[in-house]
Amino acid sequence: MKFIWKISRLVLSLCLCLFGMMPPSCFGQEMLPELNMWRPNSHVLCITVDSASNVAYIGGLFTSLTDPDPPFTTVARNYVAAIDLTTGEPLPWDPDPDYHVYALAHSGGSVYLGGGFFTIGGQSRAGLGAVDKVTGAPQAWNPAPGPNVRTMAIAAGKLFIGGTFSFFAAGSWRTHAAAFELGTGALTNWNPAPSDHVLALQPVGNTMYMGGYFSTVAGGVPSPFLAGVDMGSGTSPSYVEAPNAPVWALATTGGRLYLGGEFTEVGGQPRSHAAALVSGSLTGWQPEPDGIVNTLVGIGAQVAIGGDFLTAGGQSYFSRLVVVNALTGAATTWNPGVYYGVSVLTASGGRVLAGGVFSTAMQFETRNFVSFTPAPPLVRVQPKVFLQGCYVSAQQNMQDSLRRASLVPPTEPYTALGYSFTAGGAYGTIPAPVMANTTNAAVVDWVVVELRDAVDPTVIMASKRGVLLRNGSVMDVNRVSPLWMPVQPGNYHVAIRHRNHLAR
Numbered sequence: 370m371k372f373i374w375k376i377s378r379l380v381l382s383l384c385l386c387l388f389g390m391m392p393p394s395c396f397g398q399e400m401l402p403e404l405n406m407w408r409p410n411s412h413v414l415c416i417t418v419d420s421a422s423n424v425a426y427i428g429g430l431f432t433s434l435t436d437p438d439p440p441f442t443t444v445a446r447n448y449v450a451a452i453d454l455t456t457g458e459p460l461p462w463d464p465d466p467d468y469h470v471y472a473l474a475h476s477g478g479s480v481y482l483g484g485g486f487f488t489i490g491g492q493s494r495a496g497l498g499a500v501d502k503v504t505g506a507p508q509a510w511n512p513a514p515g516p517n518v519r520t521m522a523i524a525a526g527k528l529f530i531g532g533t534f535s536f537f538a539a540g541s542w543r544t545h546a547a548a549f550e551l552g553t554g555a556l557t558n559w560n561p562a563p564s565d566h567v568l569a570l571q572p573v574g575n576t577m578y579m580g581g582y583f584s585t586v587a588g589g590v591p592s593p594f595l596a597g598v599d600m601g602s603g604t605s606p607s608y609v610e611a612p613n614a615p616v617w618a619l620a621t622t623g624g625r626l627y628l629g630g631e632f633t634e635v636g637g638q639p640r641s642h643a644a645a646l647v648s649g650s651l652t653g654w655q656p657e658p659d660g661i662v663n664t665l666v667g668i669g670a671q672v673a674i675g676g677d678f679l680t681a682g683g684q685s686y687f688s689r690l691v692v693v694n695a696l697t698g699a700a701t702t703w704n705p706g707v708y709y710g711v712s713v714l715t716a717s718g719g720r721v722l723a724g725g726v727f728s729t730a731m732q733f734e735t736r737n738f739v740s741f742t743p744a745p746p747l748v749r750v751q752p753k754v755f756l757q758g759c760y761v762s763a764q765q766n767m768q769d770s771l772r773r774a775s776l777v778p779p780t781e782p783y784t785a786l787g788y789s790f791t792a793g794g795a796y797g798t799i800p801a802p803v804m805a806n807t808t809n810a811a812v813v814d815w816v817v818v819e820l821r822d823a824v825d826p827t828v829i830m831a832s833k834r835g836v837l838l839r840n841g842s843v844m845d846v847n848r849v850s851p852l853w854m855p856v857q858p859g860n861y862h863v864a865i866r867h868r869n870h871l872a873r
Contacts, residue, residue: 375594380468381652382393398662400703400705400721400740400741400742400743400744401731401736401737401742401744401853402453402651402705402731402733402739402740402741402742402798402817403457403741403742404437404458404733404735404797405437405438405456405458405733405793406437406452406457406524406739406740407434407435407436407437407444407452407457407458407459408434408435408437408734408735408736408737408738409429409431409433409434409446409450409736409737409738410431410432410433410434410435410735410736410737411428411430411431411432411521411726412429412430412431412544412712412724412725412726412737413427413428413429413484413502413712413713413724413725413737414428414429414430414468414469414470414471414712414713414724415427415428415429415471415472415473415526415713416428416473416713416714416715416722416723416724416738417473417474417475417480417715418454418715418718418722419475419502419718420717422502423448423453423454423455423633423718424451424452424453424454424460425451425452425454425722426449426451426452426462426473426480427449427450427451427452427473427724427738427739428448428450428469428470428471428472428473428482428484429448429449429469429470429471429712429737430448430469430725431446431448431450431465432445432446432447432448432767433445433446433567434446434450434452434459434810436458437457437734437796437797437798438780438795438796438798439780439785441455443696443815444459444787446463446469447463447465447466447467448461448466448468448484449473449482450462450463450487450624451467451505451759452738452799454720454740456646459504462504462505463505464480464482464490464498464500464505464506464507465489465490465505466482466484466486466488466489466494466498467486467487467488467489467491468484468485468486468487468516469484469486470482470484470486471483471485471517471518471519471520471532472481472484472518472519472520472521472530472532472582473716474521474522474523474528476523476528476551476727476745477502477551478501478502478503478761479500479501479508480499480500480501481497481498481499481501481521481522481528482494482497482498482499482500482514483496483497483519483521483530483532484496484517484518484519485516485517486498486516487516489507490505490506490507491837492511493511493513494507494509494513495513495514495515495516495531495619496514496515496516496517496518496534497511497512497513497514497518497530498511499536499554502841510554512538512549512554512556513536514530514532514534514536514543514547514870515534515535515536516532516533516534517532517533517534518530518531518532518534519531519532519533519566519567519568520532520567520568520569521570522570522571522572522577523551523656524572524576524577524600524697525572525600526550526551527548527549527550527551527557527559527600528549528551528572529546529547529559529570529572529577529583530546530549531545531563531566531567531568531570531579531714531715532545532566532567533545533566538545538556539556539558541560542562543560543562543579544563544564545562545563545564545565545566545567545583546559546561546562546563546567546579546602546603546825547559547560548603548772554852558602559577559586559600559602559603560599560602560604561579561586561596561598561603561604562586562587562588562603563579563581563583563585563586563596564583564584564585564586565581565582565583565584566578566581566583567580567581567583567630568580568582568615568616568617568618568630569583569616569617569618569619570619570624571619571621571754572600572622573580573597573621573626574667575599575600576597576598576599576600576607576611577597577598577599577600577603578595578596578597578609578615578619578626579595579596579597579598580594580595580617580619580630581594581615581616582615582632584596585598586598586606587603587604587605587606588604590606592606592611593611593612593613594611594612594613594614594615594616594630594632595609595611595612595616595628596609597609597773599647599777600775605728607649608648608649608650609646609649610635610636610646610649610650610651611635611636611637611646612628612630612632612634612640613632613633614630614631614632615630615631615632615634616628616629616630616631616632617629617630617661617662617663617664618630618662618663618664618665619665620665620666620667620672622667622668622669622670622671622672622695623667623669623670623696624647625645625646625647625652625654625667625695626645626646626647627643627644627645627654627665627667627672627744628643628644628645628646628656628665628694629642629643629661629662629663629664629665629674629676630642630661630662631661632644632680634652635651636650640655641655641657641658641659642657642658642659642662642676642678643655643656643657643658643662643665643674643681643698644658645695648869652697653714654679654695654697654698655698656672656674656682656691656693656698656699656700656730657682657683657698658674658676658678658680658681658682658691659678659679659680659681660676660677660678660679661676661677661678661810662674662675662676662678663675663676663677663710663711663712663713663725664676664711664712664713664714665714666714666715666716666721667695668692668716668721669695670694670695671692671693671694671695671838672692672694672695673690673691673692673714673716673721674690674691674692674693674695674714675689675690675707675711675713675714675723675725676689676710676711676736677689677710681693681700682694682698682699682701683699683700684700684702684704686706687708688704688705688706688707688708689707689708689709689710689711689727690705690707690711690714690723690730692704692705695832699704699774704731705723705730705731705741706729706730706731706732707723707725707727707729707730707739708727708728708729709725709726709727709728710725710726710727711723711724711725711727711737712724712725712726713725716791719742719743720740720741720742721740721741722738722739722740722741723738723739723741723810724737724738725737727739729800729847731847731850732800732803732847732848732849732850733797733800733845733846733847734798734800744814744853744855745855746855746856746857746858747854747855747856748820748853748854748856748857748858748861749851749852749853749854750767750818750820750833750843750851750852750853750854750863751842751843751844751851752818752843752863752865753841753843754816754837754840754841754843754865755767755841756813756814756837756867756869758869759771759813765836766809766839766840766841767813767839767841767871768813768839768840769807769811769812769813771814772804772811772812772813772814777799777804777812777813777814777815778815779798779799779801779804780798780799781795781797781815781817781834782868783795783815783817783834783866783868786868788866789828790817790832790833790834791829791830791832791833792855792856793833794831794832794833796832796833797834797846798846799812799836799846799847799848800801800846800847803836803846803847804847808839808843808863809829809838809839809840810838810839810840811839812836812837812838812840812848813837813838813839814837814867814868815834815835815836815837815867815868816835816836816837816843816865816866816867817832817833817834817835817865817867818832818833818834818843818852818854818863818864818865819832819863819864819865819866820832820837820854820856820861820862820863821861821862821863822861822862823859823860823861823862823865826862826864830832830856830861831854831855833852833854834846836848837867843865
């Protein structure tokens with residue numbers, strides 16, 4: 370069999386000049402999901418990144434992680450795991466708490482866990498514990514505030530915690546907030562005594578801001594849902610304009626404090642679920658998400674917002690993760706396409722990492738955890754290809770009989786046939802909704818696209834699997850994105866491989 374070629378964007382036997390057309394931009398860089406990340410089987414609630422080791426520690430409700438590629442290996446990880454951000458694979462690190470993990474932080478050789486658990490690694494650790502950063506073994510520190518520790522922050526040589534707990538230590542009660550010396554693990558005298566649950570902590574200078582369900586702090590001082598207290602004793606509240614409902618998330622960038630949650634007003638002024646303060650006073654920042662904000666992270670001149678909303682910052686697309694300008698609140702054009710709940714965001718080393726209960730990002734399958742990373746120099750390759758064996762001349766398209774007979778594998782077949790892709794070229798599985806599509810853009814089969822040297826076409830510069838559609842388009846596994854190939858813009862020969870045809 371042989372190919373019939375429609376000359377559209379691709380001319381074989383010619384050397385093409387491919388220009389650097391970039392995917393949607395964010396933070397002044399190009400961001401794409403990393404498809405090699407192993408997938409937790411349930412909700413991810415917290416993330417902390419050790420940038421020196423390039424490791425992400427994740428916690429939540431999950432009990433296992435699964436390889437995104439065949440043979441889809443699954444490993445058990447109860448409620449917490451460490452993921453190598455280079456390979457996307459889980460590390461052997463396995464502290465094994467006996468229940469949910471809501472908060473994570475790391476310092477020195479320790480990772481701190483907070484949550485609803487009672488044991489870590491079989492040892493009693495009620496709500497709070499520390500484990501070795503490399504081995505995951507429980508450390509001796511055992512403050513036992515009890516469940517549930519919901520948030521953590523490290524500042525001024527201390528570990529600050531907040532939650533629903535109440536415990537007696539060092540001669541006094543600690544209700545919903547406490548702090549420990551990092552060096553010794555000793556409880557400090559920081560005791561802001563919020564009257565109800567604390568869900569978020571954010572240090573700014575010498576002030577620790579708290580968000581949650583409380584109405585007073587420091588022995589009865591009114592400060593509903595948001596408070597700033599000194600990091601020494603915690604008994605000197607700062608001025609803040611009050612929201613009218615609980616604050617779930619706090620972040621800072623550019624000297625501003627950003628808050629998200631259930632509220633619709635701050636200081637008596639309308640602010641839909643997100644607001645920004647300077648020295649406690651409300652600013653004009655109004656991204657106006659149309660639902661609850663669960664998480665925020667400041668990234669230079671922008672703020673990433675995650676939650677249960679559909680729109681924020683006036684964007685024209687639906688996504689529960691939106692990046693907005695830190696001063697104007699206007700959304701960037703970048704569409705991460707996360708269509709279900711986002712519970713946690715963090716940024717490290719140019720990456721933006723998100724956790725929640727979602728199943729896709731940019732229509733790629735990325736279950737419950739995704740890492741967006743700055744893309745290298747890319748060129749857009751989007752050939753038109755028609756296979757003679759399934760070509761229907763009267764319709765000027767192809768049959769999708771292999772797909773209808775369930776003979777198109779969900780993951781590319783070329784690796785198993787002995788083909789070696791260039792770095793990252795094989796990653797990606799066709800999501801079930803894409804495989805189920807029956808339109809003129811339904812899946813026909815897999816192909817391999819190669820960019821070859823302009824002078825010596827035997828030298829493969831980059832190769833990537835693609836999905837061939839009935840209309841002849843070669844797209845990425847989500848069926849809507851072109852193939853972005855990691856090479857510098859310039860002249861290349863283009864070759865297409867199909868498992869039942871000669872390469873052309």
